[in-house]
Amino acid sequence: MKEDGVVKEIPSKSGSFSDWYTAVVLKAELADYAPVRGCMVIRPYGYALWENMQARLDKRIKDTGHVNAYFPTLIPESFLTKEAEHVKGFSPQVAWVTQGGDEKLTERLALRPTSEAIINTMYAKWVKSYRDLPVLINQWCNIFRWEKATRLFLRTLEFLWQEGHTLHRTREEAKAETLRILDLYVDFVENDLAVPVLAGAKPESEKFPGAVDTYSIEALMPDGQALQAGTSHLLGQHFAEAFDIRYLDEDNTEKRPWGTSWGVTWRLMGALIMTHGDDKGMFMPPRVAPFQAVIVPILFGKNDDAVLAKCRETKAQLAGYRVQLDDRATQTAGWKYNEYEMRGVPVRIEIGPKDVAKEQCVLVPRDGSGKRFVPLAELPGELGKLLDSVQAGMLERARAFVRSRTSDAATLDEFKQELEAKPGYVRVHWCRAQECENALVDATRTTPRNMPATDQGKPGKCIVCGKPTDTVIYYARTY
């Protein structure tokens, strides 16, 4: 008996990363291509992952005082154009509805590329007094953006996301909200998805259209390219002005509230797949895995009933976990091992006649750390411990990768050398001048990612112009 079994149809992850990614998504039945260009179907196994992610993020959002609502998909053009920067940023990507039934519409309707316009229109109706603030609303919905180049989960014409839109009395309060959500995203993505992220403020050039400040979380993929995994924006009073939102404050004067918006998309599933998958296929982090464990009975044709009975009993015993029992007689045990590894189930539980006799089972974690024999009486506790250690190991491994792909550079030459040697993040000092950023972008074909708070304040010199500065920013090639 040997540890083996790479699914043949999946190319190696190190050899052809893009092909590997596509194959894993399709073979693990997470998603499939739809008949419309750039659109995809999330299949039940992928959707189960999304639902688990949603549930855990939704809880965090509600625990911080937010409530869910739903706003319409269709947005009148005149609403979308109210905020100048906003419309400029999105117009190339907007899909339009121009006809209803047989009649041409007098005003075309956008399929929402984001919901600031429609939501702030409603907020203008709802907010009259400081007593109405803060407004803390989130919605889960679909979004349309007419992308030129699409990839499963990473960039599609239609995608699912969550978008929070809040209004506050003061700038400080709105700023605190923006950062609270940024922290919330870090907590969710790192602890539940086991994907380490770089959280920080975006430079001017990378800000959301219409925002005062944009913060992002960035994840580093195995090919050394950064993937923006979530954003949190301080909108200032831009949208309050554009949509004429006013409230009467305690001092009896009319004021404009301060807004924020923030979102993460199913792109996180792409980040998760790329970060954790390997040559065998998918690897689901236990906290969000559709199945945390799969029970595979070892059948020989004799005593099968006893083995299957024990498997069912074991599944019942593990009611606190998401467990699948694969009792199909049509597939061999070995076939199932490969299948569930390809699908990324974190732990396999084998039960055969020998195990039944000894009142034990065999636990085999997906991380390759080897099998262990566990008395059935201790299984629920042991499985929990094993799942925790698998989850922790996934985050640690991913963190080690990011560390190994993060470089510092003081000169342009150093930047290029480091990027070549260790494709990933390059951390540099920057004077905040747009010309210097442009020069660096042109010279390296990377883009600025963000400026983590913990890196700031250390004196240095701008990598381009040499001017003294204490601003530190990360660069990378990106998706």
Place this chain on the structure above:
RNA sequence: CGGGGAGUAGCGCAGCCCGGUUAGCGCACCACGCUUGGGACGUGGGGGCCGCUGGUUCAAAUCCAGUCUCCCCGACCA
């Protein structure tokens, strides 16, 4: 959007250059037998608008044109 590649059974592919029996192989599927602690084996069988549309031809998976979709490398972009 530019350059390159691909689309033939559920999956992976061959056939195409050089048009011509009934379009082929592996896996999967069905039946029977034999098996079963890491994708078993044997025998027999079922399954095809050759991406789509049009053209050339006596004859098109094969040649020509158009079109759709996917992949890769760029450009653009939250």
